[in-house]
Amino acid sequence: MALLRVEGLTVRYGALAALNDMSWQVEAGEILGIIGPNGAGKSSCFAAVTNAVRRQGRVHLAGRDVTGVPTYELARLGLRRTFQHNAFFGELTLLENAMAAMLLQHSTSLGRSIAMPWQEAATRRRAERAAAELLTSFGIAPSDHAKRPGDIAYGTQRLLSVVLAYGAGAQALLIDEPAAGTGGPDMKRLADLLVDLRRRGVAVVVIEHHMDLIMTIADRIVVIDQGRKLAEGPPAEIQRNDAVLEAYLGRAA
Numbered sequence: 001m002a003l004l005r006v007e008g009l010t011v012r013y014g015a016l017a018a019l020n021d022m023s024w025q026v027e028a029g030e031i032l033g034i035i036g037p038n039g040a041g042k043s044s045c046f047a048a049v050t051n052a053v054r055r056q057g058r059v060h061l062a063g064r065d066v067t068g069v070p071t072y073e074l075a076r077l078g079l080r081r082t083f084q085h086n087a088f089f090g091e092l093t094l095l096e097n098a099m100a101a102m103l104l105q106h107s108t109s110l111g112r113s114i115a116m117p118w119q120e121a122a123t124r125r126r127a128e129r130a131a132a133e134l135l136t137s138f139g140i141a142p143s144d145h146a147k148r149p150g151d152i153a154y155g156t157q158r159l160l161s162v163v164l165a166y167g168a169g170a171q172a173l174l175i176d177e178p179a180a181g182t183g184g185p186d187m188k189r190l191a192d193l194l195v196d197l198r199r200r201g202v203a204v205v206v207i208e209h210h211m212d213l214i215m216t217i218a219d220r221i222v223v224i225d226q227g228r229k230l231a232e233g234p235p236a237e238i239q240r241n242d243a244v245l246e247a248y249l250g251r252a253a
């Protein structure tokens, strides 16, 4: 059974149908790639899945219809999204960012998280250890943990966004252009991170423009063009799909 299944998602901004009758599914331990030209509707799709925009259609998570569930509650259920731009607490260290991410995801209500006894030294030490372990296990070196996000390498910032979204565990992660603005060794680290998430059983959906990255790690690819699904299949098939080549190459020419 698919861990995350979306059906007939449609997003309109005024007269523009940014996303039109989009359906796909992803299983636990699978990487679904989403590609498509600029403005195709990829990010709008993530907004639709996470109920962050007015949309039509249905969303099922782990067999449950979660269409009406608000964004923050979906996050608590383990369906989370990262953004094209970096998003973290700029005034907190990496370690504190990780602690905050884990804390927000673990508590059943905001009230309880506020009431958490952070003052208690032993509790804080435990939380710090867990946060340090989270960062290190995903390849963020301890020498960076006391720094603020703005003071670490850009490639590591991109990694951090994904790690914070995962927090202490997630069922499904929607990752929007993780490799944006990076190249070379950073792309390799990101690829390793995404494959690691798959190994941990997460249902991973990745939007990415870097074809070499997505074609290497994705199990399946959905191509979006002008809000609609243009093609779907394993990377090797997508690479020789005429309609896909036309959408990318024909229009770029």
Ligand SMILES: Nc1ncnc2c1ncn2[C@@H]1O[C@H](COP(=O)(O)OP(=O)(O)OP(=O)(O)O)[C@@H](O)[C@H]1O
Residues within 6 Å of the ligand: 013, 016, 018, 036, 037, 038, 039, 040, 041, 042, 043, 044, 045, 084
């Ligand atoms: N909040 C908004 N209000 C109005 N139009 C929007 C809004 N967000 C996106 N759009 C438009 O909807 C269409 C789809 O945008 P979207 O951001 O989903 O594309 P994308 O595939 O993620 O593109 P990119 O690869 O450039 O990130 C575009 O034409 C965009 O200009």
Ligand SMILES: [Mg+2]
Residues within 6 Å of the ligand: 042, 043, 044, 084
């Ligand atoms: Mg986008």
